[in-house]
């Protein structure tokens with residue numbers, strides 16, 4: 001029998017080149033199951049490019065991606081979703097003219113793919129999807145807005161709903177790229193609480209610029225700069241590292 005993989009997600013010498021420019025340049029990332037693992041780094045460091053490689057939106061130009069110990073580098077995006085990798089998209093996945101509950105129900109249905117069209121399973125699975133939608137509504141603290149159209153929610157609540165849609169597929173790994181960007185100051189604590197709460201039963205890979213959020217909810221932090229990993233460790237370790245300070249201050253340092 002194979003022993004379980006030490007890491008849920010691991011990249012080996014991962015590279016993504018845009019022509020001659022390497023946006024991701026030899027990244028060895030190790031994400032332990034059950035952690036909130038945050039990637040930080042200055043603008044242009046390659047964080048989103050790394051996510052593109054992980055989801056398969058961009059084909060890595062070299063290296064390996066191990067998910068649960070299996071190299072998935074050749075798998076297309078939908079194959080990776082099927083293995084349990086989910087990514088939250090900024091406002092593009094919401095149906096503005098459907099209710100909050102209906103958005104969540106459709107996200108839960110999406111998990112079943114073509115099986116959702118099977119007539120004999122239809123009634124049972126519709127009930128399952130509605131139950132899932134109601135569970136997630138509670139988790140998002142949006143139960144009272146269940147029948148509101150998604151487009152009528154505040155921007156912050158829409159972002160929260162998006163994260164909720166990505167957990168409807170019961171992913172093993174949840175990838176969030178700047179979930180608080182563009183959010184008003186009043187909505188940020190709700191999103192922070194939600195991510196922290198999701199970290200109790202998911203592995204979360206987060207990209208975030210807001211340092212007070214990063215430092216308060218992350219178990220591990222990877223700092224990227226110029227397409228490479230600069231430092232990796234606990235929040236305390238990263239906070240104290242001089243190289244990180246210099247990377248953020250840039251040329252002025």
Ligand SMILES: Nc1ncnc2c1ncn2[C@@H]1O[C@H](COP(=O)(O)OP(=O)(O)OP(=O)(O)O)[C@@H](O)[C@H]1O
Pocket residue numbers: 018021023041042043044045046047048049050
């Ligand atoms: N399609 C592309 N073609 C060429 N270069 C690109 C492309 N996409 C991104 N880049 C470059 O790759 C580098 C890394 O970009 P990326 O978006 O991954 O950075 P990031 O760390 O997510 O930054 P931010 O914090 O601003 O979101 C940048 O220099 C960017 O200009």
Ligand SMILES: [Mg+2]
Pocket residue numbers: 047048049
């Ligand atoms: Mg980015």
